[in-house]
Amino acid sequence: MQRLAVVVGLVLWAAAPAKAQDMPPQAQRGRELFLNSPKGVACAACHQIKDLGIPAGPDLRTLASAAVPKGLVTAIQMTMTEYVREYKVKGMGSFPAMKAGEEGDQVLLYDLSNNKPELKKVAKNSIDEVKPNTKWKHPPTSASYNNQELADLIGFLRFAATGSRSEVKPEDLK
């Protein structure tokens, strides 16, 4: 009986580290920040990675697999936007939005007005105007993440995008 307990114990002991290795510690910290940031709006409110979050903002895997950490920081803290537009829609007024696609004569827009993206379907002919965005700001620009937090976020994004397990150091961001 004692022997069996030892064997079971050994099997559990061998299995445990394998489980902890699924995600490196840095990626785990970054995942937590991505999901529940204590500083402002969490990334997951707008970005989707695997089964986490909402696909209102761009798919971050593209940039995370191509850019060096410094480039990712620049993108996260960008003050200029590339995709967001100001839409003026009949009966809805003006709001900043990301276009998510089209369905027949409907356009799918993620309304970013209050940074809790809301998917709206609007008829194409109800859109009066589409202007460059001048008002909406990417929330992380004002969230003052420190370099360790940014490194952890990037570690998580890279792990999710490419499976990279290498640690991103705060000095890599300078």
Ligand code: HEC
């Ligand atoms: C309120 C919604 C929102 C939140 C919160 C948010 N983002 Fe974004 N993000 C966007 C939108 C929208 C864009 C596209 C902006 C543009 O260029 O027009 C974007 C763009 C980006 C880009 C550039 C992507 C590319 O391919 O150009 C990166 C990187 C990024 N976000 C990372 C983050 C990270 C990391 C966080 C959390 C710390 C975060 N974002 C929080 C909405 C959000």
